[in-house]
Amino acid sequence: MCPPIVVATGDATLKAVLPFFPGGGAAASCRFALALLLLVPAWPTQVLADPVRVAVASNFTAAAEEIVRAFEARTGHRVSLSPGSTGRHYAQIRLGAPFVVFLAADAERPRRLEEEGRALPGTRFTYAIGRLALWSRDPGRVDRAGRVLRSGHLRRLAIANPRLAPYGRAAREVMERLGVWERLQTHLVRGENVAQAFQYVASGNAEAGFVAWSQLRALPADRRGSTWRVPADLHGAIEQQAVLLREDPVGREFLDFLRGAEAASILADLGYDLP
Secondary structure (H helix, E strand, C coil): CCCCCCCCECCCCCEEEEECCCCCHHHHHHHHHHHHHHHHCCCHHHHHHEEEEEEHHHHHHHHHHHHHHHHHHCCCEEEEEEEEHHHHHHHHHHHHHHHHHHHCCCHHHHHHHHHHHCCCCCCCEEEEECEEEEEEEECCCCCCCCCCCHHHHCCCCCEECCCCCCHHHHHHHHHHHHHHCCCHHHEEECCCCCHHHHHHCCCCCCCEEEEEEHHHCCCCCCCEEEEEEHHHCCCCCCEEEECCCCCHHHHHHHHHHHHHHHHHHHHHHHCEECC
């Protein structure tokens, strides 16, 4: 049996007890096994590392997946996305969920985490400005001025939960500005997040719904139905912020990539306004 051999790989240290290979003697088998083990530093050290865990707002999932693909191709690092509502992610992070990066759908929750000492100061920034849309699968149902909201012809209208989801809060603000919020209460179908509101419309469980404009941009043209892209001055800005939750070099590198030109091009293509 060969003695234990320790090899430093840069990101990890491996300790191996190398086996005896019969037929060549102890010294020969040790030399052969050592030659194999010395190849380890040439392997990508990222293979040995866990992926960086990123909590991502549900509306941003498709964009995040595309950005992650570009980031992984360029750096070799791995990223694991956990989509969900911003409010629920915030609660999970406060309870100790092991996320490294938080890509929120608002600015409020990242700011709170920073103030509470649960995020690293100076790492918070706006990565995108979301746009709201009223959407129906029916090509003739939603007009381009949103007058359908006053028509009384909608039996079920999907929105994200205004208490948990920034897109739901924006939808409520739009309906309040138009004077239809109270009248439409009995017609509302609330999803936990904007992805669920989108599914209610896509499945036919709601005739129309307030969704993220970026969700519609990702659809094939023949499935976009009818849409009203809500003017930004009808609701507060959907300012989406990112923050680093704990010190992690790959997490920092990912946020730097998110600020860069390649990510900005992806965001613009998917219907986000840039900060």
